[in-house]
Amino acid sequence: xxxxxxxxxxxxxxxGKAGLVVILVVLLVAILAPYxxxxxxxxxxxxxxxxxxxxxxLGTDELGVDLWAQICYGARxxxxxxxxxALLAALGGGLIGIVSGYLGGWPDKVxxxxxxxxxxxxxxxxxxVLAAFFGPSLLNIILVLALFSWxxxxxxxRSQILxxxxxxYIKSAETYGAGVWYLMWKHFLPEVFPLVAVNMIRLSGRxxxxxxxxxxxGLGDPTSKSWGLIIHHATNFKGIYYTDFxxxxxxxxxxxxxxxxxxxxxxxxELERMVDPRLGR
Amino acid sequence: xxxxxxxxxxxxxISLSLLLFGCGTDQARDDQKPGVAKGGEQQQVDIIRLAGxxxxxxxxxxxxxRGPGSFxxxxxxxxxxxxxxxxxxxxxxxxxxxKEGGKQYLFTLRDGVKWQDGKPLTAQDVKFTFEYASxxxxxxxxxxxxxxxxVEIVGNRQVLxxxxxxxxxxxxxxxxTPIIPKHIWExxxxxxxxxxxxxxxxxxxxxxxxxxxxxxxxxLEAFTDYWGPGQRVKVIEFVPVSEEILAFEKGExxxxxxxxxxLPRFQNDPQYKVVKSPGFWGYRLLFNMGDYPVLRHKEFxxxxxxxxxxxxxxxxxxxxxxxxxxAGILPPDHVMYNPNVKQYDLDLKKxxxxxxxxxxxxxxxxxxxxxxxxxxxxxxxLVGDEVRLAEVLKEQLAKAGIEIKVQSVDMKxxxxxxxENKYQLAITGHGGWGNDPDYLRExxxxxxxxxxxxxxxxxxxxxxxxxxALLEKQRLEFDEQKRKELIFKAQEILAEDVPExxxxxxxxxxxxxxxxxxGWMFMYDHHSLxxxxxxxxxxx
Numbered sequence: 046x047x048x049x050x051x052x053x054x055x056x057x058x059x060x061g062k063a064g065l066v067v068i069l070v071v072l073l074v075a076i077l078a079p080y081x082x083x084x085x086x087x088x089x090x091x092x093x094x095x096x097x098x099x100x101x102x103l104g105t106d107e108l109g110v111d112l113w114a115q116i117c118y119g120a121r122x123x124x125x126x127x128x129x130x131a132l133l134a135a136l137g138g139g140l141i142g143i144v145s146g147y148l149g150g151w152p153d154k155v156x157x158x159x160x161x162x163x164x165x166x167x168x169x170x171x172x173x174v175l176a177a178f179f180g181p182s183l184l185n186i187i188l189v190l191a192l193f194s195w196x197x198x199x200x201x202x203r204s205q206i207l208x209x210x211x212x213x214y215i216k217s218a219e220t221y222g223a224g225v226w227y228l229m230w231k232h233f234l235p236e237v238f239p240l241v242a243v244n245m246i247r248l249s250g251r252x253x254x255x256x257x258x259x260x261x262x263g264l265g266d267p268t269s270k271s272w273g274l275i276i277h278h279a280t281n282f283k284g285i286y287y288t289d290f291x292x293x294x295x296x297x298x299x300x301x302x303x304x305x306x307x308x309x310x311x312x313x314x315e316l317e318r319m320v321d322p323r324l325g326r
Numbered sequence: 327x328x329x330x331x332x333x334x335x336x337x338x339x340i341s342l343s344l345l346l347f348g349c350g351t352d353q354a355r356d357d358q359k360p361g362v363a364k365g366g367e368q369q370q371v372d373i374i375r376l377a378g379x380x381x382x383x384x385x386x387x388x389x390x391x392r393g394p395g396s397f398x399x400x401x402x403x404x405x406x407x408x409x410x411x412x413x414x415x416x417x418x419x420x421x422x423x424x425k426e427g428g429k430q431y432l433f434t435l436r437d438g439v440k441w442q443d444g445k446p447l448t449a450q451d452v453k454f455t456f457e458y459a460s461x462x463x464x465x466x467x468x469x470x471x472x473x474x475x476x477v478e479i480v481g482n483r484q485v486l487x488x489x490x491x492x493x494x495x496x497x498x499x500x501x502x503t504p505i506i507p508k509h510i511w512e513x514x515x516x517x518x519x520x521x522x523x524x525x526x527x528x529x530x531x532x533x534x535x536x537x538x539x540x541x542x543x544x545x546l547e548a549f550t551d552y553w554g555p556g557q558r559v560k561v562i563e564f565v566p567v568s569e570e571i572l573a574f575e576k577g578e579x580x581x582x583x584x585x586x587x588x589l590p591r592f593q594n595d596p597q598y599k600v601v602k603s604p605g606f607w608g609y610r611l612l613f614n615m616g617d618y619p620v621l622r623h624k625e626f627x628x629x630x631x632x633x634x635x636x637x638x639x640x641x642x643x644x645x646x647x648x649x650x651x652x653a654g655i656l657p658p659d660h661v662m663y664n665p666n667v668k669q670y671d672l673d674l675k676k677x678x679x680x681x682x683x684x685x686x687x688x689x690x691x692x693x694x695x696x697x698x699x700x701x702x703x704x705x706x707x708l709v710g711d712e713v714r715l716a717e718v719l720k721e722q723l724a725k726a727g728i729e730i731k732v733q734s735v736d737m738k739x740x741x742x743x744x745x746e747n748k749y750q751l752a753i754t755g756h757g758g759w760g761n762d763p764d765y766l767r768e769x770x771x772x773x774x775x776x777x778x779x780x781x782x783x784x785x786x787x788x789x790x791x792x793x794x795a796l797l798e799k800q801r802l803e804f805d806e807q808k809r810k811e812l813i814f815k816a817q818e819i820l821a822e823d824v825p826e827x828x829x830x831x832x833x834x835x836x837x838x839x840x841x842x843x844x845g846w847m848f849m850y851d852h853h854s855l856x857x858x859x860x861x862x863x864x865x866x
Contacts, residue, residue: 088721093642108642108718181734267713267734278714284571284588 064311084111104293122271127249138195142202250309378564387517397857403528407501428492454508495764605831606760616787631670632677633726651828654817667821695727704729710740760851
């Protein structure tokens with residue numbers, strides 16, 4: 046398995062490899078946050094708004110909280126929200142797609158119309174309303190984001206299942222008495238998994254941006270120090286663009302966010318190219 | 327869709343221009359009149375734009391109970407008295423008399439005052455206003471039906487108000503009540519719901535000619551038949567801005583609040599003028615003593631006060647533009663400020679001693695103080711936009727073993743929950759700290775006077791008989807010096823009791839371009855340049 050992955054990775058193009066490295070680094074930073082952050086991330090540890098350098102590699106915000114520490118811990122939130130949402134959406138969406146595709150008939154019709162509705166709904170405004178309604182907490186944000194993300198894997202999985210269930214080997218398995226669960230586990234899941242995985246990467250990128258957006262609007266969890274929240278506090282600082290403070294307070298969380306999302310996009314493109322030869326050329 | 331929009335706009339433009347042609351002559355006459363009436367030595371300006379935001383419909387019953395709402399309403403509705411730099415000045419009333427040791431107030435109305443719909447303003451309207459406002463308290467009312475015994479009309483231009491008890495603050499409260507037209511309001515039973523165009527007909531210098539709740543915009547135009555000083559500003563517009571300083575630099579707005587960090591940008595440029603505001607806008611930490619017994623211990627509140635480092639908060643959150651709160655409530659800029667009251671500078675040792683005395687003598691694994699029954703000192707702190715303030719406060723109180731869980735909601739929700747006492751600890755920030763010190767009675771002696779302004783939200787569950795007696799006594803005292811002594815004493819009691827903690831009073835800076843408009847002034851008890859009516863009018 047591991048060898049297979051390494052072989053796959055070797056086929057990656059340069060941006061794809063770079064993306065993978067960056068994500069691994071972010072993952073490491075998130076895991077090792079307590080050890081590499083030097084200063085605490087939630088209480089002040091220096092003079093307010095001190096520029097990068099000295100004891101604070103990326104400077105401090107207006108409360109004197111170290112920015113490097115905040116970014117380290119913020120990586121946890123971003124990754125948690127990104128992959129949590131993607132996993133939840135892929136799991137839910139995949140299941141719904143399999144049910145809908147395999148059963149057909151009226152459950153399929155109902156689910157497909159539901160998906161149509163979800164696609165038409167503008168997601169960000171509804172997310173804002175829901176986030177405001179359920180109150181700011183990390184779990185709520187993941188749930189709300191997942192609620193709007195499951196439709197994509199669901200559609201992809203359904204179309205695959207429709208194709209698969211007409212294949213002769215599935216038909217013969219059925220005549221030998223294979224149950225739904227057996228088929229799902231042995232045949233459907235391995236077939237659709239690569240596609241769902243590609244989708245998950247893309248969804249997590251989207252979720253990270255959405256979480257940052259909600260936090261930026263002040264609808265995020267005020268106690269979870271995410272990158273979006275740092276940006277929110279920075280932009281709420283009156284006249285920040287007329288001072289030098291934005292050069293670290295705003296720039297670094299923004300850079301972290303951009304780099305992470307671009308890396309995810311590269312990886313997702315790379316995987317897509319492998320799974321779907323039509324796109325690769 | 328765009329085509330349809332375009333057609334509608336075109337139609338509107340055509341109909342508007344037709345309208346204008348129809349009354350072209352009237353328009354011309356209206357425009358000329360103020361120019362003739364004025365000497366012209368004071369600079370005039372066609373339009374002033376200020377940062378907008380929705381503060382409700384501008385009737386005395388529908389605006390939002392905060393400064394930006396009430397001052398806009400006051401531009402439309404004149405009151406018997408108004409405020410300049412030094413104190414109260416005659417306004418709709420050309421003179422006033424206090425009779426019978428403060429039991430009666432005789433206001434003599436100015437002649438020839440007109441409502442904005444053309445009808446004359448009479449003593450009937452004034453009498454009606456006081457009676458109506460005591461039945462249905464206005465948003466910024468500061469008296470209730472209990473306070474007013476009767477209102478009589480004397481002659482044809484005088485109104486005599488008899489109050490149930492003499493009160494040194496009553497002149498202020500009566501004098502600043504916006505006068506509303508009887509012919510419009512007399513049949514209205516639910517004034518809060520009355521938001522028709524007639525609801526904003528007042529006798530003030532400006533008429534409301536545009537309001538959009540969604541965009542938070544207002545347009546106020548000079549009322550040409552205004553009785554009083556000419557309007558130096560013809561139109562005041564409130565426009566939405568996202569970055570105030572950016573909008574000011576681009577000339578989109580004409581007055582902006584700036585923080586000390588961007589001050590150097592404006593300070594040395596002769597094009598701009600920077601003004602420092604007096605500290606009459608402050609934050610206070612509220613304790614809900616009614617519902618949470620532990621907060622009733624004076625020692626606990628004192629310990630909190632000792633654990634809070636106002637200077638750190640000012641340095642970080644206010645960027646230095648504030649003065650620390652005085653435990654005696656009244657801010658240092660107040661005329662009756664007592665500089666000798668007990669103050670609670672940061673002293674964690676004392677805080678600890680006090681908490682141990684109350685039985686909170688052990689720490690749990692998270693360094694939170696608890697007593698022998700395992701009751702922890704852990705509280706929810708309700709805040710509006712003051713998340714950063716709350717974060718520092720949380721950090722400071724943690725050092726004394728008090729755990730704070732910050733709960734942040736939007737400003738209007740916070741105000742409503744504070745009003746309904748649905749909180750444990752709360753931070754609220756508002757103006758009005760420079761007002762007549764009778765507000766102490768309102769806050770601490772449970773004598774709410776009917777208004778719903780956040781400055782008036784009293785404290786549930788606090789009672790100190792000595793303080794109540796003092797505050798009752800001061801309001802009957804018309805001798806300024808003796809009253810000051812009583813207020814000084816009250817501040818001492820408040821400083822000892824700490825029923826609430828004033829955190830700091832902001833002293834922000836405002837910047838404007840004198841070449842464009844230089845009429846800005848502060849009222850004697852207020853923190854904002856744009857909030858004074860006289861800022862927009864000719865001065866004698």
